Amino acid sequence: MSAPTDWFRYKGNHLEIDGTRLEQVANKFGTPCYVYSDRGFLDPLTALKKGLKGIDHLICFAVKSNSNLSVLSLLTEAGAGMDIVSGGELFRALTAGAPAQEIIFSGVGKTPGEMATALEADDQGIYAFNVESVAELATLSTVAENLGKRARVALRFNPDVDAKTHPYIATGLKRNKFGLDRKEILTIAAAHETFPGVSIEGISIHIGSQILSLRPLRESFTKVRALMKEVEKILPHRLQFVDLGGGLGISYGKERPISIPDFCKLVKEYFGKLSIKVILEPGRLLSGNAGILLTEILYRKVRTQRDFLIVDAAMNDLIRPSLYESHHEIVPVQKVKNGKNKKTDVVGPICETGDFFAQDRSLPLHLNQGDLLAILSAGAYGFSMASNYNSRPRVAEVLIQNGTPKLIRERETYEDLIRGEVHT
């Protein structure tokens, strides 16, 4: 079994993060739990910043991918802005110390209440709203006018480009609910005076997630740049920024992701000479390989065709395999050399056949009750998509920061499960 990721490595037979053995983490904080590496978040951020050096840019972390306060603070302190999609994420970002002027509000269904809160954050309001429909633009304009404010806006362009990713995370096709087409954007630009509460200052896109090729990005950048020119001919002012969204893929084991320098080169090629701010909204790229889900084997159930390893984590803790049939590498926390392997399903205790982390995976036969497994690449859309299904308390989160394990979210209790419920 190879070295799992850049930040989680075997030293001898023990899986470690920055000198901390995962067995130690399990002993101290229990299982299941998410374990993150600070460097796992910071290294790709640094690489992006380095790649974009020389152009005005803002890297807004997609809070939805991992919304733990300590993670947001870590990234804020390292100079990231935040990309939010709800009032709750705005609250988290501000609580973590993100400056409002470095927050971008994305999403197709912002409520008037959320818009007002964002416009009033830190008095000056957030940096910009990515608007996805005419009706939303009209609502934002009214909300801002009523508050005596003017909202900075990017119109989200749906370029009808196939991101060649899982259909549930493709967002840039005509049939998807996201964004406005070219004609709609030009019509809005021509009618900009009818929206006095907003100032149209940018174009944004986000064509999908887990993108592994530069081709769809190049295709959409070409379309964005052409559209920006058309919009600037209509508006009485120049555009101030372009938001290129997130979506850069990571390796979950076999994939060969786009290299960060290659991506930055492409961004510079298309937008480097336009004297505008370039905004990015990476989520998975910064958080995906920064975290693992640590779980203990409860039972080995032996069958002829395949065995089942029943673990103490379940689909409510990490839903990606059930939801998207996503592949996550699973490795033993303690390696045993030269053992035999067997076709194995790694499953959770939930009463659903879809409650699996791996199917038909070749895993060591010696793995048994009490052994620990690490489910890799679980830092993005892991805890942030967790639920209490089957009345399972949500798990703890631990961040290895400067080599020291810190509990950044307590494991929920049974009391937490019924908080807010009324017992009639």
Ligand SMILES: Cc1ncc(COP(=O)(O)O)c(C=O)c1O
């Ligand atoms: C508008 C927007 N921006 C950014 C992201 C982050 O995507 P990723 O985690 O693939 O970078 C998403 C993900 O759904 C999104 O919808």
